[in-house]
Amino acid sequence: MLKAENLRYVYTSGLIKTVKKTAVCGVDLEIFPGETVAIVGESGCGKSTLAKLLVRQLESASGEVFFDGTKLTGISWKNLRKFMGKIQLIPQNPDDVVDPRWAVERSVAEPLVISGAFSREEISAKVDALFAEMGLSKEHKPRYPHELSGGELQRVVISRALALKPELLVCDEATSMLDVSVQAFIVTMLKEIQKKRGLGLVFITHDLEVAKAVSDRVLVMYAGEIVEEGKDVFDRPLHPYTRALLDAVQYTSLEVVLPEEGGALPDSFSGCPYFRSCLERTDVCKEPQKLRDVSGRLVRCWKAK
Ligand SMILES: Nc1ncnc2c1ncn2[C@@H]1O[C@H](COP(=O)(O)OP(=O)(O)OP(=O)(O)O)[C@@H](O)[C@H]1O
Ligand code: SF4
Ligand SMILES: [Mg+2]
Structure with a gap:
């Protein structure tokens, strides 16, 4: 429609x-x-x-x-x-x-x-x-x-x-x-x-x-992007941000962002928008992340499986 x-x-x-x-x-x-x-x-x-x-x-x-x-x-x-x-x-x-x-x-x-x-x-x-x-x-x-x-x-x-x-x-x-x-x-x-x-x-x-x-x-x-989409998202969250949202652990995850790392990501940064706050980030996350199908779920994170 x-x-x-x-x-x-x-x-x-x-x-x-x-x-x-x-x-x-x-x-x-x-x-x-x-x-x-x-x-x-x-x-x-x-x-x-x-x-x-x-x-x-x-x-x-x-x-x-x-x-x-x-x-x-x-x-x-x-x-x-x-x-x-x-x-x-x-x-x-x-x-x-x-x-x-x-x-x-x-x-x-x-x-x-x-x-x-x-x-x-x-x-x-x-x-x-x-x-x-x-x-x-x-x-x-x-x-x-x-x-x-x-x-x-x-x-x-x-x-x-x-x-x-x-x-x-x-x-x-x-x-x-x-x-x-x-x-x-x-x-x-x-x-x-x-x-x-x-x-x-x-x-x-x-x-x-x-x-x-x-x-x-x-x-x-x-951050303006869809990071996860599906039918049973709340029962089985696959994206780290969805999990944080559900557990309300985003508050604790914000605490671990060091001051020198905090603040908005620079415009030139084309990697994962959740990079700053994600507890699971690695260097691979600095690459652009596409929504991809993970067993019927769409997830914008290379780690999701
Ligand atoms: N008229 C505006 N001028 C400049 N920036 C704006 C304007 N309206 C919204 N924004 C910014 O755009 C972003 C998205 O705003 P939006 O209102 O869509 O968010 P939201 O998800 O609906 O938030 P909330 O849950 O608080 O309603 C925010 O960073 C906001 O500060
Ligand atoms: S791509 Fe990396 S930073 Fe982004 S949500 Fe996945 S693990 Fe976290
Ligand atoms: Mg609103």
Whole structure:
């Protein structure tokens, strides 16, 4: 359904001295219809940037995105719009999509209005149905975002994302601002909607338990790259970083990095991105590491077997 090839994104910041940061570096991925893929990795590894590249909120520096075989990269805005309803992003922060000055029903109706495909009555009926599907009552419709709880507001955001009947939802830490019981409720609700509507789901999360519980496949990111990908990643992690993430031993591994060895790897370094922190590194790891198939698992480490 959605396919990305060799995606790369570089942020440029600074006015006087420009600083470049490669946030996503050569990512290939494919999402199949009805599948749930979890993307995990530490803060700053490029998950949100990758999500924005997939939903075309950001234009990649290089690489391609395809949806049902149609190339979305480099096509005109007019043609891109036809696909935008099919792929929706649910961001971490509801404020990114819900206008605080609008009653929430207006925010849910907005994509339907913009599409120009429906009458006023049809939009009203669709908004009612979306609210009901998400377990929200008519009473919630005229309220402003600050008049709803965090969980209710996130359900409004999901209603809005579902309005144009997407085929793929990309959820970027969509529940991380909520307390644990509300998180579980929203995750269960998303899975039910997925089953009912046959949606593909990309679930970006810090919570490895949630990732394990909801996903058919897991992608582990580190420093802008996918370092491991497969179905039973958490049961049998093969990449040293995945193992560190699971054991939370990344904290101890950081301690063993000597100060003179620490800091960012130089731009000229083309070896393993995990080199600095890896307890298992050798000189061979200074060579570029490709994702390779290890008994059905993709792993970016020459040692994995
Ligand atoms: N607008 C920006 N300008 C410059 N650098 C940015 C910008 N946005 C993100 N970055 C940098 O790009 C890298 C990837 O950021 P991104 O937000 O994709 O990470 P993330 O994995 O989603 O992190 P988190 O788990 O904390 O949400 C980080 O090093 C971040 O500092
Ligand atoms: S390639 Fe080397 S440094 Fe990288 S994860 Fe594997 S063992 Fe560690
Ligand atoms: Mg993020």
